Amino acid sequence: MRKYLPSNLAFRFHLHPEMCNACGRCLQIAPPGSLKIDAANFHPFQEACAIGSSLVLSTFGTEKVIHISLATHMTPVCDCFGFTGMPVLPDVGILGSNDIVAIDKAALDLTARLTLIEDNIPTSMEVHAKQGHPFQWLHGPLKNPYLTIQNFSYRK
Numbered sequence: 348m349r350k351y352l353p354s355n356l357a358f359r360f361h362l363h364p365e366m367c368n369a370c371g372r373c374l375q376i377a378p379p380g381s382l383k384i385d386a387a388n389f390h391p392f393q394e395a396c397a398i399g400s401s402l403v404l405s406t407f408g409t410e411k412v413i414h415i416s417l418a419t420h421m422t423p424v425c426d427c428f429g430f431t432g433m434p435v436l437p438d439v440g441i442l443g444s445n446d447i448v449a450i451d452k453a454a455l456d457l458t459a460r461l462t463l464i465e466d467n468i469p470t471s472m473e474v475h476a477k478q479g480h481p482f483q484w485l486h487g488p489l490k491n492p493y494l495t496i497q498n499f500s501y502r503k
Contacts, residue, residue, distance in 0.1 A: 371475055371487050386489040393491075397498035400447065414450045416442040418457065423472055423485050433467035436481060451496045455480065 373382055404412060419438040422431050439457040444450040463481050465474065474484050482492045 371489075384489060386491075389490050390494060393494040394498045397495050401499060404447065409445065412445065412447075414444050414447045416450050416454050418442060418454045421458065423469060432469055433464070435463050435467050435485065436461050437464070448496050448499050451499075452493070455492055455496070458482075 371384060374384065418440055420431075420434045421436040421438075422433070423435050424430075424432075436458055439454070439461070442450050442453055442457075444453070459480050461481055463474065463484055468474065468485065472485055475487050477484055479488055480492050483490055
């Protein structure tokens with residue numbers, strides 16, 4: 348560590364994994380090979396979203412459920428955060444289906460072809476790499492937006 352950091356900083360470097368959102372910024376400045384971010388660290392949250400949705404939907408008959416997705420004013424974070432910002436993707440419309448996996452996949456597929464509105468990205472975020480889905484551009488290449496629908500199962 349000393350050969351990469353000035354001597355006055357060599358012992359001030361602290362890792363707080365519980366606060367990590369795996370943005371990858373640390374990998375850009377850390378000594379090569381000193382840190383690793385594993386894609387599996389993102390999977391439990393997305394799996395929990397799928398399980399929770401599956402459990403809720405299992406309490407209703409499939410003939411009594413319809414899903415509507417407003418793929419408009421898409422901001423960088425989930426609307427469950429309680430705040431919003433400028434849209435970072437162009438609107439693709441309003442989608443409807445009786446199949447939650449189909450509607451989520453359609454929304455992801457439609458937005459996969461879009462380019463981020465980079466002028467609207469909050470200053471606390473940045474484009475990591477222009478590879479994969481546009482949400483991966485913002486949230487990092489290891490955060491696969493398709494993982495939730497891949498984990499989803501419910502009775503039909």
